[in-house]
Amino acid sequence: xxxxxxxxxxxxxxxxxxxxxxxxxxxxxxxxxxxxxxxxxxxxxxxxxxxxxxxxxxxxxxxxxxxxxxxxxxxxxxxxxxxxxxxxxxxxxxxxxxxxxxxxxxxxxxxxxxxxxxxxx
Amino acid sequence: xxxxxxxxxxxxxxxxxxxxxxxxxxxxxxxxxxxxxxxxxxxxxxxxxxxxxxxxxxxxxxxxxxxxxxxxxxxxxxxxxxxxxxxxxxxxxxxxxxxxxxxxxxxxxx
Numbered sequence: 083x084x085x086x087x088x089x090x091x092x093x094x095x096x097x098x099x100x101x102x103x104x105x106x107x108x109x110x111x112x113x114x115x116x117x118x119x120x121x122x123x124x125x126x127x128x129x130x131x132x133x134x135x136x137x138x139x140x141x142x143x144x145x146x147x148x149x150x151x152x153x154x155x156x157x158x159x160x161x162x163x164x165x166x167x168x169x170x171x172x173x174x175x176x177x178x179x180x181x182x183x184x185x186x187x188x189x190x191x192x193x194x195x196x197x198x199x200x201x202x203x
Numbered sequence: 204x205x206x207x208x209x210x211x212x213x214x215x216x217x218x219x220x221x222x223x224x225x226x227x228x229x230x231x232x233x234x235x236x237x238x239x240x241x242x243x244x245x246x247x248x249x250x251x252x253x254x255x256x257x258x259x260x261x262x263x264x265x266x267x268x269x270x271x272x273x274x275x276x277x278x279x280x281x282x283x284x285x286x287x288x289x290x291x292x293x294x295x296x297x298x299x300x301x302x303x304x305x306x307x308x309x310x311x312x313x
């Protein structure tokens with residue numbers, strides 16, 4: 083059974099940084115591309131970023147490009163999202179999701195309950 | 204602004220059938236797989252359909268997906284009150300090298 087457990091969310095002041103983690107189990111993590119998706123309160127789903135199975139290819143939404151960095155540690159079956167220069171617009175529940183094999187990001191399967199990031203002064 | 208277009212809401216009576224449309228372009232739906240997600244109130248989104256028309260294990264066959272050209276459709280038959288949720292379509296956009304979602308459709312079972 084695929085399980086994704088997000089953590090690291092919390093309340094943070096504008097301009098500060100935060101790192102989210104997503105621990106994966108139930109599938110060969112080191113063979114899959116991975117995504118981060120977010121949902122602001124009362125809003126729809128917004129894709130944030132994706133990474134290939136080996137970390138060599140990354141993709142970002144324009145809204146986070148230059149501020150957020152996706153990374154992964156395949157020895158720990160863990161995906162990360164480093165978020166810098168946070169603003170109120172980044173307030174959302176963040177979900178990680180499994181892609182397809184290797185470099186293929188043409189699937190997005192959430193598997194966890196998400197972690198809430200609240201940016202507030 | 205969503206790259207995929209969905210109706211904001213649909214409704215139907217219990218036991219009836221409803222469809223949700225999703226319109227895109229040649230760089231997303233017309234060129235890659237479409238997925239559908241169900242988000243029940245207060246819960247995380249769940250994958251309902253992947254690769255246009257495939258159901259993950261555990262998803263009832265009341266849910267179906269199809270794709271034609273640059274549009275996709277989610278069908279739900281035998282509607283139940285427990286199907287009331289927000290439904291999203293999504294696909295990888297090969298021009299943007301980004302995943303795109305529809306704005307979501309709220310299903311009301313009258």
